[in-house]
Amino acid sequence: MPNLDKFDIGILEALQEDARATNVEIAERVNLSPSPCLRRIRNLEKSGVIRGYRVDIDRKEVGLGLTVFVEIKVGQHSRENAEAQHTALLALPEITACFMISGTADFLAEVVVEDLSAYERFLTEKLLMLPGVADIRSNFAIRAVKTGAPLKLPQR
Amino acid sequence: MPNLDKFDIGILEALQEDARATNVEIAERVNLSPSPCLRRIRNLEKSGVIRGYRVDIDRKEVGLGLTVFVEIKVGQHSRENAEAQHTALLALPEITACFMISGTADFLAEVVVEDLSAYERFLTEKLLMLPGVADIRSNFAIRAVKTGAPLKLPQR
DNA sequence: CGAGATTTGGCATAAATCACCTGTTTGAAA
DNA sequence: TTTCAAACAGGTGATTTATGCCAAATCTCG
Numbered sequence: 001m002p003n004l005d006k007f008d009i010g011i012l013e014a015l016q017e018d019a020r021a022t023n024v025e026i027a028e029r030v031n032l033s034p035s036p037c038l039r040r041i042r043n044l045e046k047s048g049v050i051r052g053y054r055v056d057i058d059r060k061e062v063g064l065g066l067t068v069f070v071e072i073k074v075g076q077h078s079r080e081n082a083e084a085q086h087t088a089l090l091a092l093p094e095i096t097a098c099f100m101i102s103g104t105a106d107f108l109a110e111v112v113v114e115d116l117s118a119y120e121r122f123l124t125e126k127l128l129m130l131p132g133v134a135d136i137r138s139n140f141a142i143r144a145v146k147t148g149a150p151l152k153l154p155q156r
Numbered sequence: 157m158p159n160l161d162k163f164d165i166g167i168l169e170a171l172q173e174d175a176r177a178t179n180v181e182i183a184e185r186v187n188l189s190p191s192p193c194l195r196r197i198r199n200l201e202k203s204g205v206i207r208g209y210r211v212d213i214d215r216k217e218v219g220l221g222l223t224v225f226v227e228i229k230v231g232q233h234s235r236e237n238a239e240a241q242h243t244a245l246l247a248l249p250e251i252t253a254c255f256m257i258s259g260t261a262d263f264l265a266e267v268v269v270e271d272l273s274a275y276e277r278f279l280t281e282k283l284l285m286l287p288g289v290a291d292i293r294s295n296f297a298i299r300a301v302k303t304g305a306p307l308k309l310p311q312r
Numbered sequence: 313c314g315a316g317a318t319t320t321g322g323c324a325t326a327a328a329t330c331a332c333c334t335g336t337t338t339g340a341a342a
Numbered sequence: 343t344t345t346c347a348a349a350c351a352g353g354t355g356a357t358t359t360a361t362g363c364c365a366a367a368t369c370t371c372g
Binding site for chain 1: 359
């Protein structure tokens with residue numbers, strides 16, 4: 001909703017490549033002096049366009065070798081108080097992303113765990129214990145083609 | 157593979173919450189003085205545990221209102237030279253994440269675009285033009301429960 | 313064209329980064 | 343257990359960066 005001009009878009013593109021770039025570097029890249037550049041960044045943060053800054057960790061390197069995409073179906077009456085479902089799924093730290101989707105399933109969740117046995121524990125001790133979960137289908141990631149790629153920002 | 161101790165894990169957890177936190181802040185949080193803390197961060201970067209730093213942008217706020225999860229099936233002979241498939245999918249900026257998966261599909265891709273008509277253009281002009289793409293199935297995200305959540309790092 | 317509002321750029325100061333150095337801890341072998 | 347070497351934590355200071363302030367430039371309407 002906020003009107004983003006070419007400077008804002010440029011700043012966001014720079015931060016998508018390297019969110020720890022210094023303000024001076026970003027200012028040079030978008031052809032602005034440091035002062036207004038920093039002011040714009042702070043405005044983007046305050047207005048909610050920028051939600052935060054994250055480190056991109058190599059999952060394999062930290063021992064998280066298994067990514068699974070889980071299609072979750074919920075029972076008919078659980079679909080009515082969807083808020084409780086959201087809260088429950090939000091609280092599971094193994095789920096790194098989760099969307100309510102159209103199609104055959106109700107939710108699609110990305111689950112990141114150490115290995116198959118950790119995934120088994122997650123399923124039996126956590127996901128299947130949630131009330132209202134009627135059916136799940138697991139799609140195992142064999143290989144990551146790309147993850148967390150920069151958004152293709154609409155130009156102004 | 158590199159041995160990560162509790163300091164490294166603490167640094168990664170801090171950077172997952174705020175990747176622009178200053179080295180001094182991170183050092184305080186993990187109970188280390190700034191010098192060794194910065195040294196560890198640089199080591200994590202050099203060893204590949206840290207792949208980079210990304211800004212978390214609110215998609216709606218920049219006009220990207222539609223997220224679609226696309227299941228892609230490729231023809232039998234395309235499956236053999238999978239490398240070409242990967243390269244082609246990598247090159248599409250609308251795809252923000254893509255995995256080769258088990259199950260009914262061959263690939264699962266997350267596509268982020270402005271709206272339905274932009275998605276139609278993406279499908280007809282780009283994805284369906286790729287050689288070897290035999291079948292696709294689109295699952296539209298109705299609501300994001302969570303995105304880009306921090307990883308649950310194995311403790312040491 | 314002109315008044316008002318917004319934004320930019322430069323400056324000064326406080327803070328952070330980072331290379332270098334020193335002292336301590338750790339770990340392996342005798 | 344003792345010894346030695348390698349690795350690591352912590353301190354210091356020069357350089358770079360962040361950030362508030364203010365005057366000048368730019369943009370926006372009437």
